[in-house]
Amino acid sequence: MRKGSVKEVLAKLKYDPREDEEDYYVIIEHRGAYGDVKKIPVGMIDLGHGYFFVGDAQIPYHRILKVVRKDGKVIWETRKL
Template identity: 75%
Template sequence: MRKGSVKEVLSKIKYDPNEDEADYYVVIEHRGSYGGVKRIPVKEIELGHGYFFLGETQIPYHRILKVMRRNGRVIWETRKRTNL
């Protein structure tokens, strides 16, 4: 399941012609709400060096908890302990 860094996984999804980024989303820790999470479609984000961008908002990669397919299959998951 976990192969490489989250940025490597997202780069493969976004730039590999054999992948459809519309089939994936990320689950992030949502700042400001204790224990809150948010799902973001991969097609809506732009990759940066230490951050990814959702419109004008910069979100650090360390806030990503999971990368998932639309069917619910986990592609990548953080090593942090979560209850998700």
């Protein structure tokens, strides 16, 4: 399940022509609200160096808890869970 960093996994989903980024989403922990999570489609994400962007929002990669396929299969999960 966990192969490489979350940034590497997201880059593969976004740029590998064999993958469809619309089939995946990330689950992040919302800042300042322990236990409050948000689900963001990978297609809405722009990758940066230490952060990813959703529109004007800049979110650090360490907030990502999981990368999940639409069918519910977890393809990457943080070790801190």
